[in-house]
Amino acid sequence: MTALAQSLVPASVPVPDAFEARTNATFEALMWALSRPGTVQTLPAPGMKGLVEALVDRECKVFCDDADLSDFVAFTGAALMPAAAADHAFMGLDRAEGLKNLEQIPVGSALYPDDGATVVAFARFGEGQKLRLTGPGIETSVEITLGGLVPGLWALRAARSRYPAGFDMFFICGTSVIGLPRSTLIEVL
Amino acid sequence: MAYVATRGGARAIDQAERLYRAELGQIDASRVDAVRRALPMLIDRVMGEASLYEPDLAALALAQAGGDLYEAVLLLRAWRTTQPRLAIAEPVRxxxxxxxxxxxxxxxxxxxxxxxxPTLDYAHRLLATDVLQGRPFTPAPVTPAATAxxxxxxxxxxxxxxxxxxxxxxxADVAPDxxxxxxxxxxxxxxxxxxxxxxxxxxxxxxxxxxxxxxxxxxxxxxxxxxxxxxxxxxxxxxxxxxxxxxxxxxxxxxxxxxxxxxxxxxxxxxxxxxxxxxxxxxxxxxxxxxxxxxxxxxxxxxxxxxxxxxxxxxSGFCIHFKLPHYVTFQSSLDALRGAKASAAPQSEQVPS
Amino acid sequence: MSIASLTKAWQPMSYGFLDASAKRELRRKMLKAIAVPGCQMPYASREVPMARGWGTGGLQVTLTLLKPSSVVKVIDQGADDSVNAASIRSFLSKVSGAAETWDTLAASLIQSRHRIPEERLHAGQILVLQVPNPEPLRPVEPNMSVARQMHADADYGRLWLILYEQIVRSGRIMEGAAYPSVVNGRHVMTPSPIPRWDVPKLHMAQHLTFLSAGREKRLYAVPPFTKVEPLVFSDVPFKVEDHGALTCHRSGVSGFYMNEIPQDNGGSAFELSDSHLGIKAIRKAEGEADRIGATWYRNGQLA
Known part of the structure; x- marks a missing residue:
């Protein structure tokens, strides 16, 4: 390295601060959750706040139906929006109102599939509705059970999916996360 | 380790960079200052293309790149990437x-x-060769207009x-920020x-x-x-x-x-x-x-x-990227060419004896 | 709320060079890319301290993923010590503290230009391919807005047509590297200019692949266990390069993708394109303990 080049890079080995380490680990969990639908990945901290930190900022439009979390979202600079205009939705899907909101969530278009939103909701893993998943990220098929979700959720998801348009979902249970991208075919067993 | 001996990329790129920078010599604040004061039009051009308004940084980039405009713009753009966005200015009318x-x-x-x-539009573009003979070119003073x-x-x-x-x-109805x-x-x-x-x-x-x-x-x-x-x-x-x-x-x-x-x-x-x-x-x-x-x-x-x-x-980046090795892709094309040639060749070419 | 909670200590450079906002944008787009395999997702693409066309797209994905425990391998044309690979690798380790490796098996993250290593990548590994031109339709439609509409309509007829014309004209498909392939039965992507030899390695793989074009500002992904099928006609099968029978003159290994080295006598010698596989083979022959992992090809045939 020349003297000049040497002065351009940090002298010591860089160390991520707590925020960087946390958001990096959160994203890694989300990335593998979406890459291997149905597998349970581990978040560095329980709840949705970590996802907000890792993904959302002033470039985002966020739907959030939880007052406490809304304050946290607003702090990132993101615009709080109704479901129909959101690119990220942190929402309750344990009640009928959740279905109404999900009906509004943007699915993008064949021209711009990336306009389909990312939906984050709480669920209980290992109980409730049994689902069989097939599609990218799954070698043959995988079965999971997700509980604490409003009936009709999977029918609504199927009705609104027009691949490559659709929305992508993350379910959170404590520090565990399961991802269901729009590319996953879900069979309700 | 015979495989590595003929390569040694890390050392080669280090020495190649040194060779380039040796030509430019030491860069100090006075050089940067001289560039900034002597070349305002170039500084302006670089700041525009870099979309970063900072004459000192633009002069530094020009000095560091030895006047290579595309390198200077890239230096400034890459530096700009690392800067936080503190505020959004009001639209200029x-x-x-x-x-x-x-x-x-x-x-x-x-x-x-x-x-x-200020313009050179109506000036005669004569090179002031006297400067090289030791006679400095001193611009004539501006006479202010009667009313500004x-x-x-x-x-x-x-x-x-x-x-x-x-x-x-x-x-378009857009909020300024x-x-x-x-x-x-x-x-x-x-x-x-x-x-x-x-x-x-x-x-x-x-x-x-x-x-x-x-x-x-x-x-x-x-x-x-x-x-x-x-x-x-x-x-x-x-x-x-x-x-x-x-x-x-x-x-x-x-x-x-x-x-x-x-x-x-x-x-x-x-x-x-x-x-x-x-x-x-x-x-x-x-x-x-x-x-x-x-x-x-x-x-x-x-x-x-x-x-x-x-x-x-x-x-400019894409243009110079063609200097990178492309032998894997070239080999792939060669394979297709040879394959086509082989299948097109007549089955037997023996001359009857 | 205190002032301190709104600010942070000054640093000369963010961890991993990119700032938090750049990383968040990359993360959002990487998730969308995984959700719609093979579909090009537009992103802002920040300027990084390397020229466009030199791996800036791959670099942004890698920088977003890096953490101190990452082990990173960078190759260009299959070689770890190729000049640009060496430059990228040293930048990555300097801004992140990640460990460098040449060993495919040891890497958690592999950034590559134009090759996929010969040793099978395993679950948990991430391959980041640098992409010069992300648009497989460019040869038939240079206008990006029109090409986008064609992807939306799955209107790939003109791509099939050029393949057909090649067969008529040359007796075979003449596509070299960057062979257009259908991902998840829906989107045609260019796998980046990897040789045809490497395309089957993406099909139903264990690992996750990101493909990122910094200059063209598009990023796409092939998740694990995703179908990647080269465009072919049912009666004209996909053909990888005819390298299965070639032998590396340095390592004596045969059955992998080779670099051709023209010789003074008018002939050619061949050497392994995956340079570290060559090193491992030589070391092994010299009695050193070095593990060569399972390879995608065995005896020159896809295993």
């Missing part, structure tokens, strides 16, 4: 520009007057709009107006001239008349977190508006503005903007065509 030069070719005289300001031109000048297009000569373009920003989101087509103007502002001066000139020569559908060309300074007005709006400083800006007779019986306008004073760039850019509306797909005056191809960092 034409009538608030502190105007040094403002001319129109469309009218003999215009409201507010033709202000020549007003700092603020009205917009000519506003007069034309009032006359019904040009259509007032549809205004929500104006689409290319550095935060991708350029997609049809481009948002803000993206188009921002792209033009950041474009490569030479590339813009090439395509703008092609349009002027006849590869466009509209012949430009310079409606208004302006060199000015703009206040950068930002809002303090407490709510006060204040000026954080001034930046040099140039802008051009060109016009031609539109099909609707009104004048059409093309517009381009950039940081720094750079007349060739804004006239070329405005000409491209003027032509974009009716451009056929794939023509040099189509928005997608000229915005993609005048992006200096992308164009």
């Amino acid at each position: 034409q009538e608030q520009l502190i105007t040094h030069r403002r001319i129109s070719a469309a009218f003999k005289d215009i409201p507010g007057g033709q202000i020549l300001g 031109a007003p700092a603020y000048q009205p917009s000519l297009a506003a007069w034309q709009k009032a006359q019904g000569l040009v259509a007032d373009p549809l205004r 929500a104006i689409p920003d290319l550095t935060r989101e991708p350029l997609l087509f049809p481009a948002k107006r803000a993206h188009t103007l921002q792209s033009l502002a950041r474009a490569d001066t030479g590339g813009m001239l090439t395509l703008g000139y092609a349009a002027m020569r006849g590869y466009g559908n509209a012949h430009p008349t310079v409606n208004e060309l302006r060199l000015a300074e703009a206040e950068v007005r930002v809002t303090h977190p407490r709510g006060t709006v204040f000026s954080a400083g001034r930046v040099k800006v140039s802008q051009a508006e060109v016009t031609s007779k539109g099909k609707s019986g009104q004048l059409s306008l093309g517009f381009c503005a950039t940081l720094g004073w750079n007349e060739v760039k804004v006239i070329s850019g405005a000409t491209l903007d003027l032509n974009a509306a009716a451009a056929p797909k794939g023509s040099p005056v189509e928005e997608e065509f000229f915005l993609y191809h005048t992006e200096p960092v992308e164009a």
Whole structure:
């Protein structure tokens, strides 16, 4: 390295601060959750706040139906929006109102599939509705059970999916996360 | 370890960089200062293409790159990437520009007057070779006008709009702090107006001239008349977190508006503005903007065509990337060629004995 | 709320060079890319301290993923010590503290230009391919807005047509590297200019692949266990390069993708394109303990 080049890079080995380490680990969990639908990945901290930190900022439009979390979202600079205009939705899907909101969530278009939103909701893993998943990220098929979700959720998801348009979902249970991208075919067993 | 002996990439690139930097020698503050003071036009050009207004950093980039413009712009863009966004300035309005030069070719005289300001337009371009003989060139002093031109000048297009000569373009209703920003989101087509103007502002001066000139020569559908060309300074007005709006400083800006007779019986306008004073760039850019509306797909005056191809960092980077090894892909093509040749060869070529 | 909670200590450079906002945008787009395999997602693409066309797209993805425990391998044309690979690798480790490796098996993250290593990548590994031109339709449609509409309509007829024309004209498909392939039965992507030899390695793989074009500002992904099928006609099968029978003159290994080295005598010698596989083979022959992992090809045939 020349003297000049040497002065351009940090002298010591860089160390991520707590925020960087946390958001990096959160994203890694989300990335593998979406890459291997149905597998349970581990978040560095329980709840949705970590996802907000890792993904959302002033470039985002966020739907959030939880007052406490809304304050946290607003702090990132993101615009709080109704479901129909959101690119990220942190929402309750344990009640009928959740279905109404999900009906509004943007699915993008064949021209711009990336306009389909990312939906984050709480669920209980290992109980409730049994689902069989097939599609990218799954070698043959995988079965999971997700509980604490409003009936009709999977029918609504199927009705609104027009691949490559659709929305992508993350379910959170404590520090565990399961991802269901729009590319996953879900069979309700 | 015989495999590695003939390679040694890490050492080679280190020494190659040293060889380049050795030629430039030590870079100190006085060199940077000299570059900044001696080459204001070049500094302006680099700041415009880098979309980073900081003359000292631009001078440093030029010194560090040894005057290679594309390298200097890349250095500044990469540095800009690392900077936080502290505030979003208020939009600059034409009538608030502190105007040094403002001319129109469309009218003999215009409201507010033709202000020549600083220009070499009418100078004889004679090389001052005396300087090399030890006789310095000292510019003659400027004699101030009896009455100074007003700092603020009205917009000519506003007069034309009032006359019904040009259509007032549809205004996109965007909050000032929500104006689409290319550095935060991708350029997609049809481009948002803000993206188009921002792209033009950041474009490569030479590339813009090439395509703008092609349009002027006849590869466009509209012949430009310079409606208004302006060199000015703009206040950068930002809002303090407490709510006060204040000026954080001034930046040099140039802008051009060109016009031609539109099909609707009104004048059409093309517009381009950039940081720094750079007349060739804004006239070329405005000409491209003027032509974009009716451009056929794939023509040099189509928005997608000229915005993609005048992006200096992308164009120059891609051009020099062809120096990288491509032997894997080349081998793949060779395989296809040989395969085709082998299957095309006649089965037997023996000469009968 | 305190002032301190709104600010942070000054640093000369963010961890991993990119600032938090750039990383968040990359993360959002990487998730969308995984959700719609093979579909090009537009992103802002920040300027990084390397020229466009030199791996800036791959670099942004890698920088977003890097953490101190990452082990990173960078190759160009299959070689770890190729000049640009060496430059990228040293930048990555300097800004992140990640460990560098040449060993495919040891890497958690592999950034590559034009090759996929010969040793099978395993679950948990991420391959980041640098992409010069992300648009497989460019040869038939240079206008990106029109090409986007064609992807939306799955209108790939003109791509099939050029393949057909090649067969008529040359007796075979003449595509070299960057062979257009259908992902998840829906989107045609260019796998980046990897040789045809490497395309089957993406099909139903264990690892996750990101493909990122910094200059063109597009990023797409092939998740694990995703179908990647080269465009072919049912009666004209996909053909990888005819390298299965070639032998590396340095390592004596045969059955992998080779670099051809023209010789003074008018002939050619061949050497392994995956340079570290060559090193491992030589070391092994010299009695050193070095593990060669399972390879995608065995005896020159896809295993």
